[in-house]
Structure formats: C-alpha cells, structure tokens
Amino acid sequence: AKIKEVDFVKSSSRVKDCPKDGRPEFAMLGRSNVGKSSLINFLVRKKEVALTSKKPGKTQLINHFLVNKSWYIVDLPGYGFANAPESAQMDWSSFTKGYFLNRETLVSVLLLIDASVPPKKIDLDCANWLGRNNIPITFVFTKCDKMKGGKKGNRPDENIREFQEVIRETYKQHPPWIMTSSVTGLGRDELLLHMSQLRNF
Numbered sequence: 001a002k003i004k005e006v007d008f009v010k011s012s013s014r015v016k017d018c019p020k021d022g023r024p025e026f027a028m029l030g031r032s033n034v035g036k037s038s039l040i041n042f043l044v045r046k047k048e049v050a051l052t053s054k055k056p057g058k059t060q061l062i063n064h065f066l067v068n069k070s071w072y073i074v075d076l077p078g079y080g081f082a083n084a085p086e087s088a089q090m091d092w093s094s095f096t097k098g099y100f101l102n103r104e105t106l107v108s109v110l111l112l113i114d115a116s117v118p119p120k121k122i123d124l125d126c127a128n129w130l131g132r133n134n135i136p137i138t139f140v141f142t143k144c145d146k147m148k149g150g151k152k153g154n155r156p157d158e159n160i161r162e163f164q165e166v167i168r169e170t171y172k173q174h175p176p177w178i179m180t181s182s183v184t185g186l187g188r189d190e191l192l193l194h195m196s197q198l199r200n201f
C-alpha cells in the first residue's frame with residue numbers, strides 16, 4: 001500500500017475533460033479548512049502536492065494526481081467557504097454533483113469531516129446527499145488530535161459519534177470511517193490499506 005510516487009496530471013473543469021485511462025480514483029472532498037491539503041500531503045509524505053487547488057482560479061477544478069502510475073487521488077474544490085455568496089455555493093454543488101454522478105472510475109469519495117468541532121449542517125447535508133445517491137463513501141475524520149477547550153467543545157470521539165447518529169437516517173449500513181491526524185500520523189496506514197483493498201475489490 002506504499003506510495004512511491006505522485007504526479008500531478010491535470011486540472012479539469014468538466015467531468016468530460018478528466019483522464020480517460022480508466023484507472024481507479026478516490027475523490028477528496030470537504031469543507032474548506034477541513035485539513036484536506038494537510039491530509040493529502042501526509043498521505044503522500046510530500047510537501048505541497050495539493051497546492052494546485054489553492055491557487056486562485058484553480059479552486060473550481062477537478063485536480064488529478066496519479067499515484068504509483070496506477071491510481072488517482074482527486075482533489076475536489078472545497079465547499080462552505082465562510083464568506084462565499086450563496087451563488088458560489090450553488091455553483092459548487094452543480095459542478096461537483098456532476099462529477100459524482102458521472103465519473104465511472106470513482107471507487108470512493110473520501111469525505112473529510114473535522115472531528116475537532118461538533119457536526120456542521122453543511123457536512124451532514126453533503127453526507128446525506130451522497131448517501132441518497134448511492135455514491136460510495138468513506139468518512140475520513142480529520143484533526144483527531146485536537147481537543148477544543150471551552151464549554152461547547154466536545155472531544156473528537158464525541159463529535160464523531162454525534163455525526164454518525166445523524167447520518168444513520170440515510171445510511172442503512174454505516175459506511176467505512178477512519179480517524180486521522182496529519183499532526184500525529186494517526187490513520188495513515190489504515191487509510192492507505194483501506195484504499196488498496198477497495199482498488200483490488
């Protein structure tokens with residue numbers, strides 16, 4: 001399950017423009033600031049691999065990274081920018097929904113959820129939408145090392161449990177989920193193994 005090399009392949013603005021070689025892929029999705037760039041860099045043990053998606057003008061693109069010349073990690077635009085106007089949020093959803101519904105080589109969406117904060121509506125909405133549309137999903141909880149202080153701050157495992165309780169209404173069977181921290185390295189091997197098992201399935 002080791003990652004030996006990662007090559008940026010291309011940025012696409014439409015599903016039609018994505019690579020057509022049929023290699024399996026995993027799409028990383030999450031609220032902006034969820035820790036997606038950190039997670040990608042922690043997976044591939046390389047600095048700043050995912051930064052294309054952060055360059056101005058590249059945020060609305062589907063970014064393909066080829067791993068070990070055999071499968072893709074796909075960096076999707078983040079959702080829920082704090083200050084984005086409603087219209088930008090709508091753009092995000094029609095664009096990204098098209099990808100989920102039409103990308104045949106998609107093995108699983110890795111939906112990143114920040115475990116250091118209580119469940120957010122936008123993440124629950126996203127998880128429920130994917131579930132209702134039968135898109136294969138893996139929940140990747142990020143920042144599991146982080147304890148938020150204060151009265152409102154739950155522990156990561158409490159936040160995760162709360163999240164799982166809400167989405168149970170949509171998912172008859174709970175999708176796979178993995179706790180990660182790009183600070184401590186928690187979950188790295190588990191996530192890589194999980195992806196390799198899904199690819200060989």
Ligand code: GDP
Binds near residue numbers: 038143
């Ligand atoms: P992105 O916008 O989803 O790509 O998020 P980034 O990877 O840029 O991370 C957003 C912020 O969260 C940064 O300040 C990171 O240092 C922090 N962060 C990311 N992953 C972790 C983590 O596993 N633990 C902690 N404590 N902080 C993290």
